[in-house]
Structures are given as C-alpha cells and as structure tokens.
Amino acid sequence: MTAMKPVIRPAVPAASPSADAGTDTSAALHRRYGFTDAGRLAAVGYKHDRWVDTLLMQRTLGHPATDTADLDR
Numbered sequence: 001m002t003a004m005k006p007v008i009r010p011a012v013p014a015a016s017p018s019a020d021a022g023t024d025t026s027a028a029l030h031r032r033y034g035f036t037d038a039g040r041l042a043a044v045g046y047k048h049d050r051w052v053d054t055l056l057m058q059r060t061l062g063h064p065a066t067d068t069a070d071l072d073r
C-alpha cells in the first residue's frame with residue numbers, strides 16, 4: 001500500500017472591493033485573464049457613504065484542475 005501525496009495547485013488570489021463587486025471593471029478584466037469567482041464578502045467595507053462588497057477571485061497556475069498527472073507521481 002502506497003501513501004498518497006497531497007496535490008498542491010498554486011493559485012493567484014485577487015480581491016476587488018466594489019459597490020457592485022459582480023459587475024465592476026476590475027472583475028471583468030480578471031475574468032478575461034482566466035480568474036473565476038471564489039467568493040464574496042458582503043458589506044465588509046464602507047466607502048463613499050455606502051457599504052461595499054469584496055469579490056474574491058482565483059486562477060489556478062500550471063496544470064488544469066482536470067489534469068491527474070500529479071496524482072500519478
């Protein structure tokens with residue numbers, strides 16, 4: 001019986017504070033370069049007299065998530 005090695009996939013995090021975090025220009029730019037939504041923190045900041053959300057985004061580096069080559073090592 002062999003021990004399984006953990007699979008480590010590097011990711012680049014990005015956070016975008018915005019009043020409408022799902023449609024702002026920064027999020028659109030990150031999506032264009034392969035980032036996907038990883039979560040949303042609702043009403044965590046106060047800016048210009050209103051509460052704003054923070055959109056968390058991530059992009060996997062290296063092999064795609066469907067690649068199982070790392071599991072065979």
